Amino acid sequence: MLDMSDDALEVVQRSFTMQMRVESWLGGELLSDDVPVADGSEERDSSLAVPERVTLTVPVRDRGVSWDPTIDPRHPLAAYGQQLRISYGVEVGGDFEWITRGWFLITESSADGDTVNVQAQGLLTLVDEAKFAAAFQPSGTLASTVRSLVEPALTVEIDGTLTDRSIPVGMEWDDDRLGALNEVLNAWPAVGHVTEDGLLLIEPLTDAGDPVLSVTDGLGGTVVRWQSTTSRDGAFNVVVAQGESAAGVQVQGVAYDYDSNNPYWFGGDFNPLPVPYTYSSPLLTTVAQCRAAAEATLQRLRRTSSRKLTITMVPHPGLMIGDVISVTGGGLTSAPCVIEVLSLPYSPDEMTLTVRVL
Numbered sequence: 218m219l220d221m222s223d224d225a226l227e228v229v230q231r232s233f234t235m236q237m238r239v240e241s242w243l244g245g246e247l248l249s250d251d252v253p254v255a256d257g258s259e260e261r262d263s264s265l266a267v268p269e270r271v272t273l274t275v276p277v278r279d280r281g282v283s284w285d286p287t288i289d290p291r292h293p294l295a296a297y298g299q300q301l302r303i304s305y306g307v308e309v310g311g312d313f314e315w316i317t318r319g320w321f322l323i324t325e326s327s328a329d330g331d332t333v334n335v336q337a338q339g340l341l342t343l344v345d346e347a348k349f350a351a352a353f354q355p356s357g358t359l360a361s362t363v364r365s366l367v368e369p370a371l372t373v374e375i376d377g378t379l380t381d382r383s384i385p386v387g388m389e390w391d392d393d394r395l396g397a398l399n400e401v402l403n404a405w406p407a408v409g410h411v412t413e414d415g416l417l418l419i420e421p422l423t424d425a426g427d428p429v430l431s432v433t434d435g436l437g438g439t440v441v442r443w444q445s446t447t448s449r450d451g452a453f454n455v456v457v458a459q460g461e462s463a464a465g466v467q468v469q470g471v472a473y474d475y476d477s478n479n480p481y482w483f484g485g486d487f488n489p490l491p492v493p494y495t496y497s498s499p500l501l502t503t504v505a506q507c508r509a510a511a512e513a514t515l516q517r518l519r520r521t522s523s524r525k526l527t528i529t530m531v532p533h534p535g536l537m538i539g540d541v542i543s544v545t546g547g548g549l550t551s552a553p554c555v556i557e558v559l560s561l562p563y564s565p566d567e568m569t570l571t572v573r574v575l
Contacts, residue, residue, distance in 0.1 A: 219316050225314045226535070228307055230437065233308060238251070239273070243299050244298065248291065252275060252301070253276055254273055258272055258562050259560070259561045260559070261558065263538045269321060270339075271303065273335040273337070274333070276331060300320050301320070318413060318561075340415055343370035348392050348393065354387075358381045358382060362401055363401055363402075367398065372416050376419060384500065400498055403514060404506070406421075429542060430536065430540075430542045432544050433544075437531055440529040440530075443525075452481045453493060454481050454492050456471070456511045457469055457470075457493050458501060459495065459501070460506065470501075478574065519573075523573045526571070527569065527571055529567050529569050536556060536568075538558065540555070541553055549574070552574055556570055556572050558571035
């Protein structure tokens, strides 16, 4: 969860006064410190390659200023590299406490009558759209390869608990830079996300942690519902990670899903036989690396198969995908859940979460 004072945390669990602050930057230069926002929302979905989406509605004219982005390539709302830093203000004791939600790259903006519609995405968009112009042959270590793939578009920060290792020689990627980054992270194993300060943080994959918030069905207008869709498509109960040793011998590691909270768990009623998901990477050169990658892949893929709840509640500007919360409702009593999808309005309205039961 984003940093908030105790007073602000108390305020956002009931009705409160909010305000948005949107800054526009281009190449490190502040173009505007007060983009007027009439309406908008922020969507985050952990299943997407670029998880963050923002939409803004801005008046064409405000306080004598034209917000039509077509008048100048350096206009604060043009889509030529302009980035938005968005903060959510919560009134506490007559003043506003500002919670920075993050940095977002403007991908499209257009004037329509009296309004300007702005679309923005997370900063991983810069990596996603930067395909390789020629074959990329990594060298060095996992950490140095991540930096080569991402910087200078994003500054990389690597958690000190991760163990770096050398990249096997002879590897090559032809096109997809973001796909190459994800392959490195899967093999490490690690996960990356863009922080509210615009840094790409690489850290171990985990669902552990104390709940940052308790949510109760019916309290303060909160509604908790089970998602209704169930399917066997793409289901599995075993992950097999394969690689190749320096001697050219195939190596592999296997991880079984023994978590009975997952309806597809191995040994349960889903299927008494192994139903594998196979993952292969030349970055895996030992059995130990394959086993670690299999365990991490299993943990990551559980997100698509675990039971999920939809929560509608008063907006909480400190919540982010990946946060663990405690949920009471739908037959659950203080069950830990992790946020997979969130929709945060930028005007007085309800917030929606999709959470996965741990």
